[in-house]
Amino acid sequence: MTTPRDLLIVAMDTVSGHSVDRGDLSLALAGAEAIDLLGARAIGLDGERIVPGPPLPLADRMLDRAASALTREPPYEPVGEWLWRRGRGLPGAYLDTLEADGEAVRERHRRWMVFHTSELALVDSSARRRATHRLRSDEPVLATLATAIGIHDPSTPDSPAVTRVDDVATATVLTAVDDALGELAVERQRRAERRDAATADNVRRGY
Structure with missing residues (x-):
């Protein structure tokens, strides 16, 4: 299994009454792939650039696809x-993989909140069971990624323990994920403000 x-x-498995944002999950999955590629020595980092x-x-076939998608000419990405x-589109690809491997099945009347669809x-x-154990054991990488997108194991306290990642390259990826999630949150706020402004304008015009 992979991160x-x-x-x-x-x-x-752990989301209850909460929908994980598709964009947040997309960024976190891509970060998890980068960390696993680092662990497999398929990539390295030069500062913040990915060196294949x-x-x-x-x-894992999804990691193979990730490796094949790397930019292999300098300046690296x-x-x-x-x-x-x-x-982009990564959560759907992983859902398809879980289904193809028999780890998830379709249910006509049941919907997981990871995606509304x-x-x-x-x-x-x-x-x-392995993934659940990894989260509950507070493994730093999975715990950090899960917390970043609002996933908390209901069997643990509301305030998760602070985890520390000692590997510099891994910490760099996790920081990049956090920064990207922050950018996405700002963009969501801007869109919400534009919608609110448009709604208020329509009300003033009598629509």
Whole structure:
């Protein structure tokens, strides 16, 4: 299993009455992929730029796709740009993978709150148990990514323990994810303010 798959599983498994924003999850999944690629030595970082390593066979097909999507000519891509580019459509791709691997099934009348359009339900599997254990054990990478997008294990206190990532490259990716989530939140606020202003203008005009 990989960090992106674990992140999606815990999102589906622990969210209750809360919808994880699709954009937030997209960015976090792309960051999780980058961290796993670092762990596999498929990439390195030069400052904040992703430097591809030699092509390596990876055990996960989604990570293979991520590696094949790397910018392999200098100047290399900054982590932040990778998150936005790679994250586009990524949650749907991982949901498809869970379904194809038999770790999630479609239910006609049940909807997970990860996506309002999703009708996938997790099955009882070793992958699900592993992801849940990883979150509950407060593993730093998964805990940080989950907290960043509003996922909290209901079996833990409301205030999760502060986790620390000692690896500099991993910490750089996590910081980039946090920055990108902040940018997305600002853009959402701007859109909401524009909608409110347009609504108020229409009211003044009698519409």
